[in-house]
Amino acid sequence: MSTVALAVSEGITLFEVAAPCEVFGVDRGLADPWYDLTVCAPASVRLGGWFQVDAPRGLDALTAAGTVIVPACRNVLEEPPADLVAAVRAAHEAGARVVSICTGAFVLAAAGLLDGRRATTHWMHAARLAELYPRVEVDPGVLYIDDGSVMTSAGKAAGMDLCLHIVRLDHGAAVANDLARRLVVPPHRPGGQAQYIPAPVGPGREHALAGLLPWALARLHEPLTVEDLARRAGMSSRNLARHFHAVAGTTPLQWLHAQRVHRAQELLETTDDGIDLIADRTGMGTAATLRRHFQRALGVSPDAYRRTFRASAIPG
Template structure:
């Protein structure tokens, strides 16, 4: 996918007269068939010598190598020595750019599942796991595969203006600009212990998220003092009762946005987040999107 979108998007960019605005060439460490994770190979007819003289070099993800041995092989050195005016990556291709020394001291991103490993391997990079792409001028990085679409459209927009990028987006049937960052796509389950002395209180709280839930009330349901309850709750869940409630309320709000047509104020009320204004602030702060934008992205199909 991350290889195909480069050809799809840059290949469709046209001038007002209909002339192609980019020439896209695919190269590999060794010309010929390149094995993929699918049941077909990619035929790359060009070698790394094609990088010399390129205006832009774009490194897509290669999951076998990027995270385990990103500095091995000839690709990182060839990318660094290409002399290209602009170098970019899609998904875990950022590991290759970092191994080539191109991201040191720069802001960058990669797929949210890989940010922990990336931070450990390249502490000198200013990793931003919340964004869909990071633009540092001559070096750009994107998050997961689909975020490569956002990055490519951004590069086209930067090169040739919003009208050209919008035309490419329209032909591809994707939005010319997506709101928010990759935080909205990160799975955030709250782990529950198998055996817990505070489980009954949590179960009750989940059934009453739409009302004010006090710490003393939760502790009383387990016949504990507030101090003992708070200590055991943190030991068993890894967070304080107030943090757990805030997380659960946000999860309930997201579930209601995804699965119902309730107005935003009713979603906020039923999830215990108060007002529509409060919900909007929470979503904007935590996910970088509005409730309507989140719903438009994740709302499941309506029943016929």
């Protein structure tokens, strides 16, 4: 998957193109090898109505890539360009991992790649996606969805989240977190986190969790419980659960488990600590508990994960 092709079409906005270029197109020495990014587009394509792209390859080159990224559609009221749809379909049939950012999901849907799958797009256009492509299970309430060989994301910033998620899959948590720090963006927002959709929420909802989450992250080594989180937030456990569902798209306990697994990933990649010590440092208590949650979340054992990502890490 180290070869990445960015499928650019006429009139799309600059941000959806810039985000994957920053993530996959700049080798910062974080992993070896890094990605080989190619921009693929018809001749004389313009972005944002004025920025002309001199792409080295046409859309037919998508079939040679391990990962194909479709940034967006110019207008969801129009059918996506037929040549782009055909090229994306051919790339997926050739074995590529196909990724959409924002309304790029309309291209994937037109290519038939989302039929029978759960997918997302910007919440403003989710209803139209569902109307045009009834075989797609559209979920407008998440940041991104990883369905293996097909991935979709919501609005602009969620596209960056999905790009970092891909780096995390390919190179591990430590590399993804280091890249996020360099880009000055959040290192990991789970795909299930809610999009910021206008809703009848009470005042201060996000502020309550914004103060709580960093506090909890700094204490993952402690045996924190949902009751501890509720006490810290100054609310009942039931009220805390409502906040977590609205802001993080999950329950407080599931969020705690996920953060502990993420911390364990980093420790497995960056230290020689034994499984027992990592279990203690992540608040999981025992190696058996760590192994159970790790296997459930990632589908591999902690030892197998360490062998995979320590072997590919750059010394120092």
